[in-house]
Amino acid sequence: MALTKNLFNVPNNLNANHPIEVSGRARDDVKLMVLDSLTGRTIHQKFHDLVSFIKAGDVLVLNNSRTIPSVLKGKQGKRDIEVRLSRRVTNDSWEVLIVGGLYASDKQIDFSNGITACIEGEGSELPLLMIRFSVSGQRLYEMFYQYGEPIRYEYIETPWPLDAYQTVYASVPGSVEMPSAGRAFTWKLINQLKRKGVSVVFLQLHAGLSYYGNDHWPVPSHHPESYNIPEETARIINDAKKKGNRIIAVGTTVVRTIETVADQCGFVQSGEGITTLYIKKGTPLKCVDGLVTGMHEPEASHLDLLSTLIEKEKLMSAYREAIQKEYLWHEFGDMNLIIPMENNQ
Structure with missing residues (x-):
């Protein structure tokens, strides 16, 4: 590369x-x-x-x-899911990375405060995916800021x-x-x-x-x-x-x-x-x-x-x-x- x-x-x-x-x-x-x-x-x-x-x-x-705080914790059924935002596409759609790559493409992701998202397909390159949230605009950003965290890579020991x-x-x-x-x-x-x-x-x-x-x-x-x-x-x-x-x-x-x-x-x-x-x-x-x-x-x-x-x-x-x-x-x-x-x- x-x-x-x-x-x-x-x-x-x-x-x-x-x-x-x-x-x-x-x-x-x-x-x-x-x-x-x-x-x-x-x-x-x-x-x-x-x-x-x-x-x-x-x-x-x-x-x-x-x-923005771009690490979101969610669930698909009983499975914990970590979603990392990558790029805003529309008011309710983002390209994201699902850490570990373990997810079900046909099941919604449940986030805090009743907000959900569905996977709509691949993003601009693999392993990015396109997801659509159940809310948009200011309410979506409020969820990011209330429940999200900054991205922290492995060399950062403290949150x-x-x-x-x-x-x-x-x-x-x-x-x-x-x-x-x-x-x-x-x-x-x-x-x-x-x-x-x-x-x-x-x-x-x-x-x-x-x-x-x-x-x-x-x-x-x-x-x-x-x-x-x-x-x-x-x-x-x-x-x-x-x-x-x-x-x-x-x-x-x-x-x-x-x-x-x-x-x-x-x-x-x-x-x-x-x-x-x-x-x-x-x-x-x-x-x-x-x-x-x-x-x-x-x-x-x-x-x-x-x-x-x-x-x-x-x-x-x-x-x-x-x-x-x-x-x-x-x-x-x-x-x-x-x-x-x-x-x-």
């Missing part, structure tokens, strides 16, 4: 299993590896030093999608509250997993960037499931996600492109969104839609110049996207260096800025 499989291994002790705030430190005190996309040179800092590497006139684009899976600027509910590249931002850091003359703008891409279990990851080209780009965000990005300033995405979700709507000159249009864009080595990036992202496991397709910003050999060398310096992986882990540092202030 990913082009980097078996080129590096992440030791178990480098899987971040708790938010940094638990140890009394600020979110932006995680490590930051700055990676020059031109030379492969690395600089090791703290995330709050990001302001030193972003120039006045640059545009920082963040995903303000808010994480942290939903707030631990939010960025500080998250405002539009819809992601089933946190757009985690933005987790290290604090309002203090965002305001420092603005005072320097950096434009900070927002869009939404509601992130779906990134892992199906049993060493099964989504096929990126079969992984639709919904997005929305406000008019002001498009205008500020386009003005910056006209002036030759850099567009820096916070997260692969932002890269996917921007590149979905960018024309051949790198200008973007506002609007909403569904993207199935798969960005990999050889895919030209028309708008995005740099990326703030987390540390990605070797099987993740995110690394294919990173290879459009920097040569694979340079990326792998930097990742092996990060392992030596004990960077932490996953949503509570450390961060990586990939950017051309020529003439960078």
Whole structure:
């Protein structure tokens, strides 16, 4: 799947299993590896030093999608069922993963408070299924928030509250997993960037499931996600492109969104839609110049996207260096800025 499989291994002790705030430190005190996309040179800092590497006139684009509690416990007869939401399709229909794959396609699923769901068929790819709930809209979301839990993978030992899976600027509910590249931002850091003359703008891409279990990851080209780009965000990005300033995405979700709507000159249009864009080595990036992202496991397709910003050999060398310096992986882990540092202030 990913082009980097078996080129590096992440030791178990480098899987971040708790938010940094638990140890009394600020979110932006995680490590930051700055990676020059031109030379492969690395600089090791703290995330709050990001302001030193972003120039006045640059545009920082963040995903303000808010994480919802997407793990639901239900029953089919006497059998317990765990349903993980993946993508909202209509007001009452979702693509979901039934953990373990044990279910009866002809029996309804009973959830709390009398709400039920029926399985209507396969989702956009296996093992996802399409289910229809007996309620819709606000009432359905109320059930999610009252009875649901955040997704917690095996490296997370403690059931942290939903707030631990939010960025500080998250405002539009819809992601089933946190757009985690933005987790290290604090309002203090965002305001420092603005005072320097950096434009900070927002869009939404509601992130779906990134892992199906049993060493099964989504096929990126079969992984639709919904997005929305406000008019002001498009205008500020386009003005910056006209002036030759850099567009820096916070997260692969932002890269996917921007590149979905960018024309051949790198200008973007506002609007909403569904993207199935798969960005990999050889895919030209028309708008995005740099990326703030987390540390990605070797099987993740995110690394294919990173290879459009920097040569694979340079990326792998930097990742092996990060392992030596004990960077932490996953949503509570450390961060990586990939950017051309020529003439960078």
